[in-house]
Amino acid sequence: MTDKLLASDHGDLLEEIRGWAQELGFSQLGVSDINLAEHEEYLERWLAAGYQGEMQWMGDHGKKRSRPEELVPGTCRVLSLRMDYLNDGADPLTVLEDPNKAYIARYTLGRDYHKLVRKRLATLAKRIEGHLGRGQYRAFVDSAPVLERALAERAGLGWIAKNTMLINQDAGSWFFLGEIYTDLPLPVDPPQVSKHCGTCQACIDICPTNAFVGPFELDARRCISYLTIEHKGSIDPELRPLMGNRIFGCDDCQLVCPWNKFAEPTTEQDFQPRHGLDNQGLLELFSWNEETWAARTEGSALRRIGYERWLRNLAIALGNAPYSLAIVDALRQRESHPSELVQEHVRWALQRHGAE
Incomplete structure (x- = not known):
């Protein structure tokens, strides 16, 4: 030293x-x-x-x-x-409650x-x-x-x-x-030894897909964040209806946590929503071609899933949305998409609307 x-x-x-x-x-x-x-x-x-x-x-x-x-x-x-x-974007709960809107995890806006x-x-x-x-x-x-x-x-x-x-x-x-x-031997801070969750299990109860095996233990294979971001293939048909309008990630277990009443909005401008993605309609996002998607997601963590999985996730959300001719028409336009993965999820969505 x-x-x-x-x-x-x-x-x-x-x-x-x-x-x-x-x-x-x-x-x-x-x-x-x-x-x-x-x-x-x-x-x-x-x-x-x-x-x-x-x-x-x-x-x-x-x-x-x-x-x-x-x-x-x-x-x-x-x-x-x-x-x-x-x-400071749109209220996440309001977006979640509107089945025609696309919910994107707040960290990636x-x-x-x-x-x-x-x-x-x-x-x-x-x-x-x-x-x-x-x-x-x-x-x-x-x-x-x-x-x-x-x-x-x-x-x-x-x-x-x-x-x-x-x-x-x-x-x-x-x-x-x-x-x-x-390798700098700085003094260490006192570790957090107490877990202040108490008897609360709001996060476990709210999970749409029951991904928590128990307190402190998550089965990622059922987690919507994993399914929409990490999982590369076909999503289990049994889980699709439970995903609602969540197209990239899921914040439910944070939204219900009582400790988040203390969270303060960031002053970091780079973390503010771009391209209206905090409050965007499913049909609008599904209409983007690959060039538009690439332009609107430039410099964003959304890029990591690629355009194919973007469409896969949106197809599921559209299958979970209330029936409308506009949704059925949009899905039909993707029926012949080059990706078999996209085709499969589009067919599922059309079946949900009785239009296959």
Whole structure:
């Protein structure tokens, strides 16, 4: 360690780092050690049960996901950071209750958070390195085998709740997480040891597809977020009617969480809705050709599912919408789509309207 670091008070340095993080738009920063043994055991049980579905990457990389020092040798601390994303768009419950509207998870209505958060983390890491003149820093945002919620819980940012989301008692759960792995031996923050869910299980009760096996345990194969985003093939016909008008992700378990009454709207302009996607009609979105879709989703996390799955998801939502000639006509125009996946879900939707 350099003389400069040895001469400094680690606590004062950490407070400086928190200030820099706030300047970059982060709402909170916590520091943890790298002991994730309890979470490693949970992950192994979850994977053994097959709850990951097609997300085979959850089991890749050996123990690197739960052992930070194996992913980045030399790591002894992890800085976990929170960036809020709740925006000022249309009321999500109002959109959900209108079967002719398309519900898109609130986190993806603005620009892709991966690039924005990663850039801010990299800036923070460089500032720390520049201040100390040394050190190892690696920033991650949903892009590597990292147990981000487990690390954030150990860093005191909140608790992993019954809906498996991280909840902060002052800010709810509408936020992104990012991490910086470092060999800098900063003092750790007190870990969150209490889970303040109590007897509440509103998140479990509201889940449209009954994806929760029990408190704190999610079977991703039934989760609408998994089905609309991660799942690449045909969606189980038994689950389709339960998906309603949700075409990309699902926020139900957050919308009913009482802790989210404390969530504050973000001031980050890049997280504000674009192209009216917070309150758009199903028919309008289904009418987009691939060029329009590419233009309207540029720089958005929506891009990750591709145009084919975009149409697949919309076809299901249109099959769940109330009958109208406009819907049937729109579906018929996609009957001969080159994708067999799209064709299958369009036929299902037409059958739902008695028009096959």
